[in-house]
Each structure stands twice: as structure tokens, then as C-alpha cells.
Amino acid sequence: MTKIHVYFMPGLGASPSIFERIQLPSDEFEMHLLEWFLPKNEETLQDYAKRMAKNVKHDQAILVGVSFGGILVQEMKAFLNTKKVIIISSVKSNGELPRKMKIAKITKAYKLIPTKLVENIEVFAKFSFGSSMVQQRLKLYERFLSIRDKSYLDWAIDNIINWERTEIDPKIIHIHGDADEVFPIKYIKNAILVKGGTHIMILTKYRWLNDNLPKIMLANE
Numbered sequence: 001m002t003k004i005h006v007y008f009m010p011g012l013g014a015s016p017s018i019f020e021r022i023q024l025p026s027d028e029f030e031m032h033l034l035e036w037f038l039p040k041n042e043e044t045l046q047d048y049a050k051r052m053a054k055n056v057k058h059d060q061a062i063l064v065g066v067s068f069g070g071i072l073v074q075e076m077k078a079f080l081n082t083k084k085v086i087i088i089s090s091v092k093s094n095g096e097l098p099r100k101m102k103i104a105k106i107t108k109a110y111k112l113i114p115t116k117l118v119e120n121i122e123v124f125a126k127f128s129f130g131s132s133m134v135q136q137r138l139k140l141y142e143r144f145l146s147i148r149d150k151s152y153l154d155w156a157i158d159n160i161i162n163w164e165r166t167e168i169d170p171k172i173i174h175i176h177g178d179a180d181e182v183f184p185i186k187y188i189k190n191a192i193l194v195k196g197g198t199h200i201m202i203l204t205k206y207r208w209l210n211d212n213l214p215k216i217m218l219a220n221e
Helices: 045-053 068-079 099-107 122-129 135-144 150-161 206-218
Strands: 004-009 029-033 062-066 084-088 173-177 192-194
Touching (some): 004 206, 062 068, 068 084, 068 150, 084 206, 173 206
Parallel strands (some): 004 029, 004 062, 084 173, 173 192
16 A cells, blocks of 8 residues: 655744654554744745745645644645645634734734744744743743744744735645634634644644544545
8 A cells, every 4th residue: 555645844933843742544644744944035935835845755745734834835735746735723814814913914013023032932932832821831832842043933923924825725624723822713714623722732632633634634535
């Protein structure tokens, strides 16, 4: 049996180790973990996606992206012949961004986020994972957030806030928690809902994902 190659893209600044609890049947799937690299000066999201797509070495692979990684894999799709693209805790268009991010786009308030204080992990842990549990989970964030480069963080936040995609690709498979704080469910359309899933459900709801991802990936095969 030919295995299905699955490439996983972590969220903003996160290391591939956020997928350490995800297990797919090894007789059917082969997992590959993608890592963020630093963007070039003023590089567009599309150009970055084209560079990242070169790390996908298999035709008809499945892409899985979390949060900002979900935005990136949707842009990578244009440069690859994919079997499926699955996003988790993410958005399918700029219309699904929360109101506060839309306001930030208009006011340019996001440019005031002190990314130069990257040694203070709380600054972007709140943006990456939501604020409700930051204090009790700082050690977790310190483990899983791997890139603290100011230029990367400025670039990433700018590309989330100013994402230009207005039309939702109907082929994108969207898995979303009903308790997501960063991308609230009230703004999300046509997603597979995970009850109690927060923005970090890749870590907290891994049992649900391990049970359901294989079925989702093999559907309509």
C-alpha cells in the first residue's frame, strides 16, 4: 500500500514539536514536519509560501496547518498538487478574522505590538495562543514557541492582519474549537467543530484529532 504523505505546519513562531502528540496509523500515513524560516526583507506571504512549498517533496500530499500555519498552507496550495489541505484553529479568509483584528488593520494598531520585547514571551504568547491561560502555561509556551526574531514576528502579525484572501476555497477542510479565543467560532463558517477546543487544541485535544484526522484524510478515497 502506498502511504499518504502528510506535511504539518505549526502556528505563529511555534516549533514542529507542537505535533508531538499527533499520531497517524503508520501503515497508511507518513508524517513530515515543516519549520518556519526567516522571511526575506518585505517578502510577500505568497512568495514565502512558494519557498516553503519547495520543502514538500511528495505529489498528492496532505497539508495540515495550525493557526497562522493554516493561513500559510492555503497559500502553499497554489504551488503544489495536493490531495487535501486541512486547517486547524485557523481562518479561511480575512472575513473570518475577529473584529478586533479588522479594527487593528484599519487603525494600524498592530504595529504598536512590542515585538522587540520578544524575550518577554507573554507579548506574543497572547497573540499566538490567547490570553486566558497565558500565566499558567508560560512554560508550555516557552517550550513550543521557537522563533523569537523581531523581523519574523512583525512580518507574521502583519500578514495575519492584512491577509488579502476574501474568497473561501470550498475544498479547504477546517477543524475548529468552539472555545477558540484567538479566532472565535462566531466568525467561522463551515468548520468541523471540536467541543471545548481552544486555540491550542493541537495540544489539548490530541486524542480527538488522533481519532478523527485519519478518517478525515481518507474520506472519499
